Amino acid sequence: MRHRFTLALLALLSLAGCATLSPPQRDAAVGIAHAARSTQVDCNREDACALPSPLMDAARETMAASTPEAPRHNALILDNAPDALLARIHLIRSARHSIDLQTYIFDEDDSAQLVLDELQAAAFRGVRVRVLLDQLAALKQLDTLAAYSALHANFELRVYNPVLDRGRLSLPMYAVAAACCWGQLNRRMHNKLLLVDGIAAITGGRNYQDDYYDWDAHFNFRDRDLLLTGPALRDMAVNFEAFWNSRRSVPAEQLGDVARHLLKNGPPPPPHHPYRKPERVRALLADVADPQVLRERFITPALAVQNVQFIADFPVKHRLDAPAKNHVPVRTDAASTRLMELIAGAREDVLLQTPYLVLSRQAQRTFRHLHKQDAPPRVRVSTNSLAATDAFITYAMSYKYKRRYLHKFGFEIHEFKPFPADAPFEFGITGADLPELDADEPAQPARRSLRQRLLALRGLDSEPESEAGRRSPFGSAGGMPVRLKRAGIRMGLHAKSLVVDGRVGVVGTHNFDPRGDTLNTESAVVIEDPAFARALATSIRRDMAPGNAWTIARRDRPPVLSGLEYSLGKISERLPIFDLWPIKYATSYEYAPGPDCPPGEPPSPFSPHFRACHKPVGDFPEVDMGLKRLGVRVFTGFGSGLSPIL
Numbered sequence: 127m128r129h130r131f132t133l134a135l136l137a138l139l140s141l142a143g144c145a146t147l148s149p150p151q152r153d154a155a156v157g158i159a160h161a162a163r164s165t166q167v168d169c170n171r172e173d174a175c176a177l178p179s180p181l182m183d184a185a186r187e188t189m190a191a192s193t194p195e196a197p198r199h200n201a202l203i204l205d206n207a208p209d210a211l212l213a214r215i216h217l218i219r220s221a222r223h224s225i226d227l228q229t230y231i232f233d234e235d236d237s238a239q240l241v242l243d244e245l246q247a248a249a250f251r252g253v254r255v256r257v258l259l260d261q262l263a264a265l266k267q268l269d270t271l272a273a274y275s276a277l278h279a280n281f282e283l284r285v286y287n288p289v290l291d292r293g294r295l296s297l298p299m300y301a302v303a304a305a306c307c308w309g310q311l312n313r314r315m316h317n318k319l320l321l322v323d324g325i326a327a328i329t330g331g332r333n334y335q336d337d338y339y340d341w342d343a344h345f346n347f348r349d350r351d352l353l354l355t356g357p358a359l360r361d362m363a364v365n366f367e368a369f370w371n372s373r374r375s376v377p378a379e380q381l382g383d384v385a386r387h388l389l390k391n392g393p394p395p396p397p398h399h400p401y402r403k404p405e406r407v408r409a410l411l412a413d414v415a416d417p418q419v420l421r422e423r424f425i426t427p428a429l430a431v432q433n434v435q436f437i438a439d440f441p442v443k444h445r446l447d448a449p450a451k452n453h454v455p456v457r458t459d460a461a462s463t464r465l466m467e468l469i470a471g472a473r474e475d476v477l478l479q480t481p482y483l484v485l486s487r488q489a490q491r492t493f494r495h496l497h498k499q500d501a502p503p504r505v506r507v508s509t510n511s512l513a514a515t516d517a518f519i520t521y522a523m524s525y526k527y528k529r530r531y532l533h534k535f536g537f538e539i540h541e542f543k544p545f546p547a548d549a550p551f552e553f554g555i556t557g558a559d560l561p562e563l564d565a566d567e568p569a570q571p572a573r574r575s576l577r578q579r580l581l582a583l584r585g586l587d588s589e590p591e592s593e594a595g596r597r598s599p600f601g602s603a604g605g606m607p608v609r610l611k612r613a614g615i616r617m618g619l620h621a622k623s624l625v626v627d628g629r630v631g632v633v634g635t636h637n638f639d640p641r642g643d644t645l646n647t648e649s650a651v652v653i654e655d656p657a658f659a660r661a662l663a664t665s666i667r668r669d670m671a672p673g674n675a676w677t678i679a680r681r682d683r684p685p686v687l688s689g690l691e692y693s694l695g696k697i698s699e700r701l702p703i704f705d706l707w708p709i710k711y712a713t714s715y716e717y718a719p720g721p722d723c724p725p726g727e728p729p730s731p732f733s734p735h736f737r738a739c740h741k742p743v744g745d746f747p748e749v750d751m752g753l754k755r756l757g758v759r760v761f762t763g764f765g766s767g768l769s770p771i772l
Contacts, residue, residue: 146291147382155385162276162393167252174252179220180417181424185325185355192357199356201658202428205665207340208410209423210332210351211237216414217322218244224254226321226366231263231333234270236401237341238334246396249280258369260315261288268294268387269394275379276393284375286315291382313444316635316646321362327354329651330633331620345607347620348549348669352633352651353424361436372441431655437464438649461636461648466492468626472503477625479508479666482517483524486640493535502536508670511541513748514618516607528678529711538730539678540670541714544616544748547673609750623666630654631662672717672728676747677740679731681713714747715740
């Protein structure tokens with residue numbers, strides 16, 4: 127039977143076009159791509175005709191003023207989603223020498239197309255551009271991968287950990303990859319970095335897709351990035367080089383499906399389908415070179431910070447790269463280890479924000495130990511509700527362990543609402559049609575730059591199309607958001623941040639979950655600076671405010687047999703499968719202060735005043751459950767084994 131299965135699998139791979147190319151065929155495809163790469167450079171200036179940038183000028187000043195004994199850094203929390211995109215576009219246009227981009231998801235919707243166009247224009251200005259994408263969501267079309275593999279001598283595109291020798295995995299091929307190569311498929315590069323000229327960087331939770339920038343018509347993420355300047359960027363550069371030179375990072379033109387496309391069709395031109403909402407792109411680009419906007423949004427609010435550390439896993443975590451020189455052991459979980467050390471050292475307060483509250487065993491041990499201390503620190507957690515999450519299976523695992531989180535770890539859990547009352551969401555840019563250019567605006571000159579031609583091809587002077595972009599099928603674990611009782615543009619939490627004792631702040635990619643500990647490579651910036659920690663804590667607490675989140679607390683005890691109900695629920699929860707007890711320990715509460723509610727901040731779920739200030743709203747508020755209730759119960763009851771991979 128095993129032999130027949132292997133033969134059937136090989137036959138399926140062959141039929142799917144996955145037969146390995148011969149070395150001469152692969153070399154021929156590489157030759158086609160390299161021969162097609164343009165060597166044209168549109169600028170002869172030493173600065174590569176970079177956009178004048180007060181932001182980059184400040185970055186150079188910060189780097190120049192730093193010494194090994196007294197390093198200087200400036201940091202800015204990027205909460206506003208369109209500003210996070212604006213900062214990226216501005217930095218790309220301001221690049222003089224190099225752009226290194228590393229990410230998990232890169233779509234082909236409006237925001238991603240805009241970034242691709244700007245990267246292309248930078249390459250033609252003479253800037254070295256290197257783009258490293260994880261395979262699972264590395265662009266949508268094979269044509270796009272083939273086009274950018276043959277674009278320009280200054281533009282290189284590599285795909286990390288490609289399974290089945292492919293740049294793109296269709297859903298059927300994803301199933302084949304899971305059957306034959308699960309160990310490889312399950313190890314992903316979750317790092318996210320934009321590093322420009324080695325002196326300015328953006329890192330954090332955002333990928334390259336409309337829903338990370340408030341540009342999606344249906345669902346957008348509440349996320350967070352960090353704009354950083356200073357000598358810690360040298361560690362970012364070292365980490366990027368390690369990934370870029372890893373044997374798991376394969377030039378796009380060497381991948382089997384891309385190579386076959388090149389051999390059969392030659393290199394295609396980069397795709398230039400119109401923007402879905404060109405007026406929105408135009409509005410953002412109007413601010414890219416505005417010095418007043420740049421100063422108000424990115425320079426003045428930035429903080430001068432001390433004690434900055436970039437922590438990141440290296441590709442060795444995925445066990446195909448050689449160990450360090452002289453066989454010195456290398457820690458493969460550097461990011462997880464440092465984060466757990468910070469949490470374990472907490473004395474007063476921990477603010478943790480993660481979209482997916484599925485804790486690794488290491489994290490559970492750490493929080494259990496903290497809670498057993500004579501004077502345990504207060505632990506507040508900001509995470510998604512079922513109504514807000516983009517991964518309902520992952521939420522089901524979190525739902526299963528609510529008793530443990532509250533009773534054993536002392537968590538105060540605040541679950542983000544899908545329609546938060548007060549969140550940094552740009553309704554104006556996302557929802558409203560912006561006015562067209564004035565009729566008396568001067569016409570474009572006859573000779574336009576590459577960037578102007580690209581934007582014209584995207585349809586900036588035409589009507590937007592009505593079709594909304596679609597999310598990547600591999601963008602998250604557990605599928606699409608659940609159906610709600612009311613319509614509207616909803617939000618889901620995606621930020622990954624940590625504040626310890628009001629003195630250390632962390633912004634990164636790690637979800638504080640089993641995947642981040644053992645399967646994904648992760649990165650984060652740790653800043654031990656009270657002013658930065660206060661700013662980050664303010665941002666997280668905003669997401670936990672009553673208008674933006676429900677609070678999780680123990681449900682009211684039944685009038686009889688409450689001890690028996692608790693014991694049965696505890697026993698059922700501990701079973702690896704068949705957790706079928708229907709009544710869970712905790713439920714969701716809405717802040718609704720009654721006459722006996724004390725004034726001031728809403729009380730903790732463990733306060734005797736909690737029920738005087740809150741009312742229960744059910745386990746899954748806002749959700750039109752239908753069959754999803756069955757799905758949540760199925761994965762709660764039978765899916766515990768999935769926790770390490772979700």
